[in-house]
Amino acid sequence: MTQTAISEGAVKDLGAQFRGSILRPGDGGYDEARKVFNGMIDRRPGLIVRPADTADVQRAVNFGRANGLLVSIKGGGHAAPGYAVCDDGLMIDLCLMKAITVDPGARTAVAEGGVNWGEFDAATQQHGLAVTGGRIRSTGIAGLTLGSGSGWLERKLGYTVDNMIGAEVVTADGNVIHASADENADLFWGLRGGGGNFGIVTKFEYRLHPIGPIVFGGLLAFPREKAREVLRTYRDFIEKAPDDVGGAAVLITAPSEPFVPEEARGKPAVAVVVCYTGKPEAGEQAMKPILDLNPVVRMVTPMPYVAVQSLLEPGNPPGLRNYWKADMYPELPDAAIDALVEAAANPPSPLTAVIVQPIGGAVHRVADDATAIGWRSAKWALHVLGMWPDASEDERNIAWVRNIASVMQPWRQTGTYLNYLMDEGDQRVRESFGSHYQTMVDLKNKYDPTNFFRMNQNIAPTGNGHR
Numbered sequence: 001m002t003q004t005a006i007s008e009g010a011v012k013d014l015g016a017q018f019r020g021s022i023l024r025p026g027d028g029g030y031d032e033a034r035k036v037f038n039g040m041i042d043r044r045p046g047l048i049v050r051p052a053d054t055a056d057v058q059r060a061v062n063f064g065r066a067n068g069l070l071v072s073i074k075g076g077g078h079a080a081p082g083y084a085v086c087d088d089g090l091m092i093d094l095c096l097m098k099a100i101t102v103d104p105g106a107r108t109a110v111a112e113g114g115v116n117w118g119e120f121d122a123a124t125q126q127h128g129l130a131v132t133g134g135r136i137r138s139t140g141i142a143g144l145t146l147g148s149g150s151g152w153l154e155r156k157l158g159y160t161v162d163n164m165i166g167a168e169v170v171t172a173d174g175n176v177i178h179a180s181a182d183e184n185a186d187l188f189w190g191l192r193g194g195g196g197n198f199g200i201v202t203k204f205e206y207r208l209h210p211i212g213p214i215v216f217g218g219l220l221a222f223p224r225e226k227a228r229e230v231l232r233t234y235r236d237f238i239e240k241a242p243d244d245v246g247g248a249a250v251l252i253t254a255p256s257e258p259f260v261p262e263e264a265r266g267k268p269a270v271a272v273v274v275c276y277t278g279k280p281e282a283g284e285q286a287m288k289p290i291l292d293l294n295p296v297v298r299m300v301t302p303m304p305y306v307a308v309q310s311l312l313e314p315g316n317p318p319g320l321r322n323y324w325k326a327d328m329y330p331e332l333p334d335a336a337i338d339a340l341v342e343a344a345a346n347p348p349s350p351l352t353a354v355i356v357q358p359i360g361g362a363v364h365r366v367a368d369d370a371t372a373i374g375w376r377s378a379k380w381a382l383h384v385l386g387m388w389p390d391a392s393e394d395e396r397n398i399a400w401v402r403n404i405a406s407v408m409q410p411w412r413q414t415g416t417y418l419n420y421l422m423d424e425g426d427q428r429v430r431e432s433f434g435s436h437y438q439t440m441v442d443l444k445n446k447y448d449p450t451n452f453f454r455m456n457q458n459i460a461p462t463g464n465g466h467r
């Protein structure tokens, strides 16, 4: 399919009904619109449409189907493999669909598919409410939620999908359906972890919980020489910690900022992110085992939950080159920590980070078959997040990230969190749904038999409609 395959006449007809905006190659704003978070992705859709509402999304889907186009859906554009944007085909960019309605009495919220976590948290925190959400404000609620949704609140509230109570979905045939525990319950099950495989979610409905607005949060950092001790202590501490203790340990390079002691600046370090949602004045005591390790950076204090949600942003600017690996571990024994610390000793880029993320608390109290997630019982996730500015450094950075994944292979389980992966192919997707995979294929055959929605961690349909 080439750009010229989208006929002018068809675009004109679409434009006559469309309430949102339409961008063609060469139009002002086209190049900005096709950008995604990962600067390695440089694709040129034949047409970009920005629906104003659900009816526009239906028009876009019908247009894509009628013209035989490859279709990509953009929520926040954060998927590292760049699924939000396609070459030559139709990009449906939800960025105009930003409505958020919070019902503080019922403790629920409804948000449109183009909302990001910064916008969502700002709206819900006005009422002292929240749901587990992304750790960077510009991440879309759509892709994050559909992939399951991990955040600082997950030990207390479960994954984002554990708090999703309904969805409005435009299916591949252009119909609008509602999915919840009572309507299209099979689709509702599959949406909670199945990525964008089944349709375009135009509205997400969430159950909210009282959080903050002030929590005890911030960052601690230690010299990398202490990484083994810090990681072991953190592991032993958090596996038994109350659900209110959220956070992660991160192997980073200390920034050259005034709050970092001069001798530590620009050197490898190990940080601990803290998000404690109990009484803020109890935070120091709750984090005592880690504070007792004498961090060289001790920036923990009562602060707004929305400030914790932006703590990692200085280290994650958009538009740089990204290459990621992600695995999950049933346990994190000392030998695994030692191997990780050694393999991650000399990161080739100061922006590269290795996030050692505890999974537990409320996440483990949800039944394995309650949602599509296939790896819920894992206790630890490792997210190796390679990030660097220059294409000439691609090979070195990618090799470094791959080496860590390969060194850690003896301890990993087969399935992993698909939202953290680059495109690793069908087998990894299959493994990650585990025993749920066949049900996912059955749902794909039912809701998207032609694989119309395939710019995602794809579940290939097996029925007659398969392209």
Ligand SMILES: Cc1cc2nc3c(=O)[nH]c(=O)nc-3n(C[C@H](O)[C@H](O)[C@H](O)COP(=O)(O)OP(=O)(O)OC[C@H]3O[C@@H](n4cnc5c(N)ncnc54)[C@H](O)[C@@H]3O)c2cc1C
Pocket (backbone or CB within 6 Å): 037, 072, 073, 074, 075, 076, 077, 078, 079, 080, 082, 083, 084, 094, 113, 133, 134, 135, 136, 138, 139, 140, 141, 142, 143, 144, 145, 146, 147, 148, 149, 150, 151, 195, 196, 197, 199, 200, 201, 202, 316, 419, 420, 455, 456, 457
């Ligand atoms: C800087 C950064 C920080 C991150 N932090 C976290 C984190 O804290 N927790 C976490 O769990 N993940 C995190 N992620 C991973 C994130 O969850 C995934 O990248 C997710 O896919 C992002 O969603 P999006 O809407 O921004 O992405 P997009 O690239 O727009 O979309 C991702 C996928 O979802 C599909 N999709 C998008 N919108 C819809 C829709 N409305 N209906 C159906 N399908 C749709 C797309 O087609 C694509 O396949 C982070 C990613 C980045 C880059």
